[in-house]
């Protein structure tokens with residue numbers, strides 16, 4: 001993930017009741033796409049979600065890595081269809097930002113609220129995006145993860161990503177990243 005120190009399948013899309021392949025981010029014309037079984041809805045980000053997203057961000061990343069309000073706003077401006085949130089009873093509990101970067105699906109950031117981790121939501125967000133872009137004809141996904149963040153790396157490996165390269169001093173603080181890729 002870009003600038004993040006920030007990695008299955010408990011909620012495979014094939015198990016979703018709403019299996020109509022309108023999952024493509026730009027095709028989310030209904031405000032919500034929901035998995036009734038889990039009561040957690042995935043939908044596009046709205047500006048009114050910002051404060052809740054910032055709380056999740058602060059509890060997920062250290063100060064030097066957490067995205068600012070301005071960063072989220074500019075990501076939203078540039079990628080409004082590709083900024084997805086997970087919502088439970090009107091509470092935003094996670095988000096993912098991933099978009100087309102030179103023909104590849106590039107994962108920019110993902111975070112799940114602390115109380116909701118380890119329950120498959122991160123996987124569900126990743127799979128949602130992977131499936132959406134696959135349906136749009138994308139063949140490959142990539143991301144960067146800090147070499148020190150073994151947990152995230154394990155998470156991504158579980159989703160099927162493989163380490164392709166080490167990017168020395170990738171982050172501003174001089175730490176390195178692994179580039180991980182997956183065919184979709």
Ligand SMILES: CC(C)(COP(=O)(O)OP(=O)(O)OC[C@H]1O[C@@H](n2cnc3c(N)ncnc32)[C@H](O)[C@@H]1OP(=O)(O)O)[C@@H](O)C(=O)NCCC(=O)NCCS
Nearest residue numbers: 001004006060110111112117118119120121122123151155
């Ligand atoms: C990484 C993150 C998004 C994963 O979300 P999640 O909802 O907890 O992930 P899941 O429940 O779908 O986990 C899927 C698998 O990943 C692995 N995994 C996830 N979190 C893990 C952890 N903390 N330690 C070890 N393995 C972990 C597990 O193998 C898990 O599968 P299992 O429970 O069947 O063993 C979440 O932990 C998070 O928000 N972390 C802080 C932000 C971050 O580091 N983002 C990534 C870099 S930008």
